[in-house]
Amino acid sequence: MMKDDPSGGDGAEMATPITKNGGEDVMLIPHGSPDGSGTATKKRASRKARPGTIQVKGSSKKKSGAGSRIKKSSSESAAAKFIKYAALFLLVAQMVGLVLLMRYSRTVHDPNQPMYLASTAVFVMEVMKLVICLLVVAVQSNGALFRELYLHVIQSPMEIAKLTIPSLLYTIQNNLLYLALTNLDAATYQVCYQLKILTTALFSALLLQRKFSGQKWMSLIILTVGVAVVQISGSGDQHTTHHHHAETGVDSSAAADEQAQQQQNRVIGLIAVLCAACTSGFSGVYFEKILKGSRTSLWIRNIQMGLPSIVIAYITVYIKDGPAVQTQGFLGGYSTIVWTVVTVQAVGGLIVATVVKYADNVLKVFATSFSIVVSCIISAFLFDFHPTWMFLCGASLVVTATVMYSSPDGDGKGAKTLKVRKKASSAAAPILPTTVPKK
Numbered sequence: 001m002m003k004d005d006p007s008g009g010d011g012a013e014m015a016t017p018i019t020k021n022g023g024e025d026v027m028l029i030p031h032g033s034p035d036g037s038g039t040a041t042k043k044r045a046s047r048k049a050r051p052g053t054i055q056v057k058g059s060s061k062k063k064s065g066a067g068s069r070i071k072k073s074s075s076e077s078a079a080a081k082f083i084k085y086a087a088l089f090l091l092v093a094q095m096v097g098l099v100l101l102m103r104y105s106r107t108v109h110d111p112n113q114p115m116y117l118a119s120t121a122v123f124v125m126e127v128m129k130l131v132i133c134l135l136v137v138a139v140q141s142n143g144a145l146f147r148e149l150y151l152h153v154i155q156s157p158m159e160i161a162k163l164t165i166p167s168l169l170y171t172i173q174n175n176l177l178y179l180a181l182t183n184l185d186a187a188t189y190q191v192c193y194q195l196k197i198l199t200t201a202l203f204s205a206l207l208l209q210r211k212f213s214g215q216k217w218m219s220l221i222i223l224t225v226g227v228a229v230v231q232i233s234g235s236g237d238q239h240t241t242h243h244h245h246a247e248t249g250v251d252s253s254a255a256a257d258e259q260a261q262q263q264q265n266r267v268i269g270l271i272a273v274l275c276a277a278c279t280s281g282f283s284g285v286y287f288e289k290i291l292k293g294s295r296t297s298l299w300i301r302n303i304q305m306g307l308p309s310i311v312i313a314y315i316t317v318y319i320k321d322g323p324a325v326q327t328q329g330f331l332g333g334y335s336t337i338v339w340t341v342v343t344v345q346a347v348g349g350l351i352v353a354t355v356v357k358y359a360d361n362v363l364k365v366f367a368t369s370f371s372i373v374v375s376c377i378i379s380a381f382l383f384d385f386h387p388t389w390m391f392l393c394g395a396s397l398v399v400t401a402t403v404m405y406s407s408p409d410g411d412g413k414g415a416k417t418l419k420v421r422k423k424a425s426s427a428a429a430p431i432l433p434t435t436v437p438k439k
Contacts, residue, residue, distance in 0.1 A: 088367055094348040095371035099186045100378055101341045106182040107383070109333065116333035117321045118178030121342050122171060123313040124331075128346035130306035133299045140299070152300050153307070160304055162290045167309040169283035171316060174345075176276040183269030185385055187376040191230045191395050192273040194368070197405055198223055199281025207285050219404035226397030231270055233390035302350070365406040369399045 109115055138145040153160065180189055198220050204210040296304075317325060325332075372395060379385035387395075 090348075090352055091364065091367035092371050092374065094344075094352045095190075095367065096374045096378070098341070098344050098348060099181065099190060099375060100382065101337065101344060102178065102181045103186045103189070103379075103383065105335075105337045105341050106178065108337075110335065113335070114324075114328045114333045116331075116335075116338050117317070117324055117328075118175055118182075119313070119317040119320050120325070120330055121178065121338065122174045123310065123317055125174070125342050125346045126171075126306060126309045126313050128342065129302060129350060130310060132347065132350060133302045133306060136299045137297075137303065140297075148300065149303070152296065152304065156304070159296075160308065163301075163305045164308045166283040166287045167305050168312050169279045169286075170305075171309055171312045173276050173279040173283070175316065175320070176272045176279070180269045180272035180276060183265035184273065185379055185383060187372070187379045187385055187387065187395075188230060188391075189269070189273060190372045190375045191398050192227050192270065193277060194223060194372075194398050194402060195227055195274065195277040196280040197402065199277050200284055201281075201405075203281045203285040207289055215407075216405055219401045222397050222404065223401035226394045226401060229394030229397065230391055231394075233388045233394060365403055368402055372399060 105116070134145065137148055141148050180193075184192070201212060201216070201220055205212065291301075294301075317330075376385065376387060376395070380387070
């Protein structure tokens, strides 16, 4: 027998006899609850149904609903996979592409043109980032850009003051990266720059009193050893040397002197990478400490950091390269490759910052490890890079340490917490059937 839904529904769900109990049919009839959960109540009916009454089981409706749910879940999983692999591609492309382009722009240039100034490239990159963020905020706020700037910039001077320190550190870091890639090959740079994991962990322990397990400290030791082995290996590309010999035809003694000079520059590149890793670790931890719990959007935060960064980068240009700017001009030596490097550094960083929330920890580690391998392979073809066995061993240690540091600790706490949460969620809202008394 059909019974209308007491909650005022359209009667889509029908009473369904499911079992026998003492010679009577027991039917589950939807019963509307105040919160709309629709708990089921039992109703006893007479064994003899009225003539002409049809019992609707509704099994076909349940099957169609289950089929639609399966299709929806499969489409959602396909979309999640696409986003996941797109995030992986963007992460690897940004890590590898930017480093290789920067190395190429610092080693290959027109001999009739001066080498572009890294300090001006950092300034132009900061200006590009600010313009992009302003356009995005203008679109997101439906044209109310000035209201957002007044609210988050003019009326938030303390926020700008807090962000001045990381802005200064990021400007120094970007200049150091240009210096490092001027003196180190792309593969060695990729491996050594993973020391930012070590510096971030150390500053987190000092500033945030964060505790690390024995596994993580062991991974940091392996990381340090791997970077040291890579530096001792002496691997590097000979692109600059071959390019110079082909054009000028210098003799072997001059080539030996040039090789010695490159060994000195290798030390400069290592120091630049170490300093860049320190500034990266400290600025990241400081940024987390002062802005913990803030709900400001990514684009507004980049505008707040971009304003002091532009001022600091402009001052750095004239402190570091003032005479060179007067001689060759602010944009002297800029070519298509240089503009590509600046654009990729500005746009790529913002894109990766937006997609990184879709990438889980495993994906980030895989992207970092994969970028090291890809950089070695491409450098071998593009820059005549010749890795030694020591370099390969050191790089393998760095990749292993990165995976160890990012993997969960083996104390089983995470699994226990997950089980407790699942048990609590399953016992939070039990469904208790209500029996309607027999009249």
